[in-house]
Amino acid sequence: MWRSSNGLIGFINFMTFLLSIPILGGGIWLSTKANQTDCLRFLQWPLIIIGASIMVVSLMGFAGSCYRISWLLWLYLFAMFFIIAALLGFIIFAFVVTSKGEGRPLVNQANYRDYYLSDYSGWLKDRVSDPGYWAKISSCLRDAKACSKMGVYVGGAPETPNMFYHRYLSPIQSGCCKPPTECGYTYVNETDWSPGTASTTTDSDCSRWSNDQTQLCYSCDSCKAGVLASIKKSWRKVSVINIIVLIILVIFYVIGCAAFRNTKRIDNNEPFGESRMTKSQPARIHF
Incomplete structure (x- = not known):
């Protein structure tokens, strides 16, 4: 059971490591787009920081599960919780700051819009x-x-x-x-x-x-x-990716917590079981 639970935690961390790639990719994409259009280079940093943090924490959890380091798994769970909260906060922030403003269509039926x-x-x-x-x-x-x-x-x-x-x-x-x-x-x-x-x-x-x-x-x-308007368009595209990643991270986090709890339960029960077996054995008389 210990091995199966830790194997599950290791698999989850490997998947979260893969999920960090689209987040980093979104930050890099915003960075590239900023150089060409809206020139707001500060916008990509939250994504890059969150993506890099998920990578590091996933490697931490993977190492903890492979080498059975309990304190490292605890640190992984706490760190991943704060990362999920930060990603959720960034998504909400992105939608709030880009909630208003649209281009106005023109009466001459032009395909482009005017912006105010x-x-x-x-x-x-x-x-x-x-x-x-x-x-x-x-x-x-x-x-x-x-x-x-x-x-x-x-x-x-x-x-x-x-x-x-x-x-x-x-x-x-x-x-x-x-x-x-x-x-x-x-x-x-x-x-x-x-x-x-x-x-x-x-x-x-x-x-x-x-x-x-x-x-x-x-x-x-x-x-x-x-x-x-350009920022709004860029952030909305990246936010869709972040929402999908957030949902998957939450699912994996819940599964990881359950698997870690299972390993702790096994650790706590094994000594108790061993002591019971010892007590149940009949006393041996040595001559």
Whole structure:
């Protein structure tokens, strides 16, 4: 029974070790995406820390089960409990900070959406809107040339305005690489717009737009909203993976606790059983 229970604990730890790989992969994916789009490099660290912690704790439990080290198994159970709690907290936090804000569809039936900072609220909005932090993000967007790949040529010629209005634009491209639609700018090419019909909008982004390719709308609130929309999309994808991993971790943790309790019960009963057998033997008389 001892061997079977410890074998089960070892198997569970091997599986949790495998489960830590998608979590680390999600953190690395966010890190790669941050370098290319939203430039928020702090977002991947919770996932990387949790994934690495699961790996270390799983190896700890695996070693404890293989070498029958009771105190190491106790430490494994306590550590895994806190990891599960941390993962649950991160999932809740991710959904709370990305619960508000959506791109607004346009009346001209364009496939892309416009993004407004006023549609977002909470910690993540305050973080992105901070002037010092936004200076780093906007600089990262320029360095990553987020708008440089927007040009599309059809038959050797640039696309027409109608073609542009009906193409897909990412939140970053829509918020940072063109002026807001309500400003009434006239399309020249993907990142070059000229003042068109007079607009009655009071949106301050209309005056912030610049055809300078190093400026564009990187100082606009719509660009900040596009970054927030990109973060929301990325975090929701990773959260789905985390929820699946969390459910499996909880199941494995419950099974592991039951198996460890079984080994402790066996350890506590064996000496008692041995003493009973000793007492039940008839006394031997030596001559």
